[in-house]
Every structure is written in C-alpha cells, then in structure tokens.
Amino acid sequence: MKLIRVKRDSYDADLRQDGLAIIELAICLPLLVGLFLCLVDLGLGLDTYFRFVQVARDAAALGVHLDGLVVGSVCQTQTTFRSNGDVVVSPGGSGCADAKQLLIHDRANTLAALFPRWIAGFEQVSRVDAAAGSAPWPTIHYAVTAHYRSLLLSQAGGVGLRIQAVGSISDTGAKLGLSAADETMLRGQFNLGSCQSITPGTVLSQGLLINLANTMCTNTPA
Amino acid sequence: MVGQYTASREDGATIIEAALVLPALLIVLFAFIELARILVIQGLLVAGAKEGLNQAVKITDIEQDSTSTKYNAAKTAVINTAKVLPLATLLTDGAGSGWASIVAVTLVRPGQGAGTVFDQHPLPACRSLGGAGSIAELMVACPIGVRVFAEVRLQIPFAAPLRLRGEAFGFREVAFTDQDVPEVVR
Numbered sequence: 001m002k003l004i005r006v007k008r009d010s011y012d013a014d015l016r017q018d019g020l021a022i023i024e025l026a027i028c029l030p031l032l033v034g035l036f037l038c039l040v041d042l043g044l045g046l047d048t049y050f051r052f053v054q055v056a057r058d059a060a061a062l063g064v065h066l067d068g069l070v071v072g073s074v075c076q077t078q079t080t081f082r083s084n085g086d087v088v089v090s091p092g093g094s095g096c097a098d099a100k101q102l103l104i105h106d107r108a109n110t111l112a113a114l115f116p117r118w119i120a121g122f123e124q125v126s127r128v129d130a131a132a133g134s135a136p137w138p139t140i141h142y143a144v145t146a147h148y149r150s151l152l153l154s155q156a157g158g159v160g161l162r163i164q165a166v167g168s169i170s171d172t173g174a175k176l177g178l179s180a181a182d183e184t185m186l187r188g189q190f191n192l193g194s195c196q197s198i199t200p201g202t203v204l205s206q207g208l209l210i211n212l213a214n215t216m217c218t219n220t221p222a
Numbered sequence: 223m224v225g226q227y228t229a230s231r232e233d234g235a236t237i238i239e240a241a242l243v244l245p246a247l248l249i250v251l252f253a254f255i256e257l258a259r260i261l262v263i264q265g266l267l268v269a270g271a272k273e274g275l276n277q278a279v280k281i282t283d284i285e286q287d288s289t290s291t292k293y294n295a296a297k298t299a300v301i302n303t304a305k306v307l308p309l310a311t312l313l314t315d316g317a318g319s320g321w322a323s324i325v326a327v328t329l330v331r332p333g334q335g336a337g338t339v340f341d342q343h344p345l346p347a348c349r350s351l352g353g354a355g356s357i358a359e360l361m362v363a364c365p366i367g368v369r370v371f372a373e374v375r376l377q378i379p380f381a382a383p384l385r386l387r388g389e390a391f392g393f394r395e396v397a398f399t400d401q402d403v404p405e406v407v408r
Contacts, residue, residue, distance in 0.1 A: 207359025
C-alpha cells in the first residue's frame with residue numbers, strides 16, 4: 001500500500017509540474033510573440049523612415065529649381081495607397097495656393113509609387129518663405145508625414161513618422177519653368193484644392209510629369 | 223555513500239529528450255545564421271545600387287541617346303561603381319567562391335522600356351518618351367534607378383541558389399550654375 005501511495009504522490013507532483021509549465025508558457029508566449037512583433041514593427045518603421053528621407057530630399061531639391069513659385073504659398077496634399085494598388089491623392093488642410101507647387105508633391109508621389117505595400121500613405125506640406133534675416137534667398141520648406149501599416153498598433157491609416165527637408169531658392173540660375181499653357185492646364189486640373197479627376201502620366205513642356213494619382217477625391221476614402 | 227551517483231530512469235529520459243530537441247535547436251540556429259547571411263548580402267546589394275545611383279544622377283552623358291558611345295560609357299561606369307562595394311567585401315563577380323555571385327547590374331533609365339527585361343522602368347508613364355521632347359526632359363520627371371542582382375549559395379543541401387535584388391531609385395540632379403550659389407557663400 002505504501003508503495004502505491006508513493007507512486008500516486010509522484011504522479012500528482014508530475015501533474016502539478018505540467019500545470020505549472022502550461023501557465024509559464026501562457027505567460028511567456030504572448031511576451032515572446034509581442035517582442036517579435038515589436039522587432040518587425042521597428043524594422044518596418046525604420047525602412048519607411050529612410051525611404052521618405054530620400055523622398056523629402058528629392059522633393060525639396062525640385063522645389064529650389066522651380067521657377068516662379070509664389071512666396072507665402074502653402075500646399076497640402078494627402079496620398080493614400082489602397083490595398084488593391086490604387087493611389088488616391090486628395091487636397092489636405094487648406095489645399096494649395098500655387099498649382100505649380102504641386103509639382104513638388106508630384107515628385108514625392110512618383111518615388112513613393114515604387115515603395116512596398118506596408119506604406120499606407122503620407123501627407124505633404126510645402127511652404128515658400130520670403131528671404132529674410134540670415135536667409136538671403138527665399139526658402140522652400142517641405143515636410144512629409146509617412147504612415148506605415150504597423151503590426152502592433154492598429155491606428156487608422158497606419159503609424160505616422162514625420163520627416164522634413166528645407167532648401168534655399170536662389171532667384172537666378174538653372175530653373176525649371178512652365179509654359180503659360182502648362183500652368184493654365186495645371187490650375188484647371190487641380191483647381192487649387194477642390195476634388196478633380198486628373199489624367200496620370202501627363203507630360204508638361206519641361207518634361208515634368210503629372211503622376212499625382214489615378215483619381216483625386218473622386219473615390220471614397222480608403 | 224553520500225554523493226554517490228545512482229543511475230535512474232530520469233537520466234535516460236533526459237538523454238532521449240536531448241537527442242530529440244538538439245537537432246531541432248541546431249536547425250533553428252542554422253536557419254538564423256542563414257537568414258543573417260542573406261540580410262547582409264541584401265544590404266550590400268542595396269548599398270552598391272545606391273553608390274551607382276549616386277553617380278548616375280550626376281553624369282550628364284547618361285542623358286545621351288542610348289546608341290551613343292558616351293551613353294554606353296556612362297552606363298558602364300555606373301554599373302562598375304555599383305559593383306565596387308559588394309565585390310570588395312563578400313561577393314564575387316560571376317561564378318566564384320564568395321558568399322554570393324553578382325549575376326547582373328542594370329541601369330533603369332526612363333524612356334527605355336523596349337528591349338531587355340531588366341531595362342523596364344517600374345512606372346509605366348516613364349517607359350517611353352510620350353509627350354516629353356527628350357530623355358533629358360523625361361528625366362526631370364521620372365526617377366532613374368540601379369538594380370544589382372545576385373545569387374546566394376545556400377548552405378542547405380540540394381537547395382537552388384537564392385536570387386536577391388538590391389535597388390535604388392532617385393531623381394537626376396539639376397546642374398547648378400555659379401549664379402545659383404548665394405553671394406554670401408561665394
């Protein structure tokens with residue numbers, strides 16, 4: 001009888017150990033999975049950040065070469081990448097006071113069209129400041145807030161990262177101008193902030209290409 | 223008798239458990255090492271492509287007609303630049319004994335869609351001249367790119383080589399003149 005009791009005690013102890021192991025696993029597994037997702041998320045965020053640093057540089061670089069930008073003009077646009085591959089661009093905030101300035105945003109859209117699907121979209125704000133104080137030339141300020149689809153943080157439109165670039169506009173030298181006809185066409189297409197259908201792939205006189213989107217505000221939000 | 227070891231059934235179980243788990247652990251460790259190797263090679267390919275792109279956005283000859291000698295020289299220079307960093311580290315050109323072999327480097331130029339497989343621009347609007355008057359004009363609007371392809375020799379028996387691609391896209395730099403530089407800098 002004694003022998004049987006000893007065996008039973010041992011069996012009970014084994015069962016308790018099993019239960020303990022399951023509880024430990026239940027505690028550790030979510031932590032481990034969470035840690036793994038954090039690492040993947042960090043990677044996605046860093047990748048998005050570095051991609052948009054180049055976007056900001058390229059956009060500002062075009063801005064300093066555009067001829068005749070209106071000092072004091074502010075442009076805001078929002079680009080959304082849908083999961084079906086569609087790109088939707090809509091005016092953000094107060095829209096845009098100078099249609100030509102949208103070409104800066106167009107350049108960012110062109111580069112971003114090559115990016116992977118985990119990037120959900122981005123907002124762009126560009127502003128032209130007058131020469132003042134220590135800045136002998138007008139200055140273009142360009143900021144982009146990129147959103148990526150996070151695995152952990154379920155935020156509508158993805159998690160935002162803000163990247164900024166600043167360039168100085170000299171008033172002479174190599175400039176990319178627009179013909180009067182192109183400028184009229186731009187103003188007509190974008191109507192300075194309202195929702196318009198536009199034709200992607202339109203090439204302007206100086207080789208500037210309108211890649212802004214398939215549609216602008218004509219689709220329902222993603 | 224104190225401290226004398228007595229063999230028990232538990233010891234046997236431990237050995238069997240170890241025999242079962244150890245191969246699995248080794249496979250996981252091996253997989254992590256292989257993954258790290260692939261990531262290092264991928265990083266090298268992207269770094270090489272960026273080096274090539276950095277040159278491509280500055281060379282004026284890259285805007286020449288694709289049949290011209292100057293264009294081909296510029297293209298070759300860009301391709302060679304893209305190879306320098308990967309080849310100086312862990313990769314080889316063609317069949318070699320390194321971690322991976324570079325099998326192709328391509329320059330992706332706007333307005334050059336027809337022809338070879340790798341010269342196709344990812345943006346359809348940039349594949350042909352369309353309404354733009356010249357390649358130079360189209361290059362203001364479309365990004366130029368460099369792609370580096372490599373084959374990784376995996377350490378997995380009977381596995382086919384893994385093909386990796388590193389690429390970088392950016393816009394051509396508009397040439398500055400003396401007048402662009404503010405007087406305070408000159």
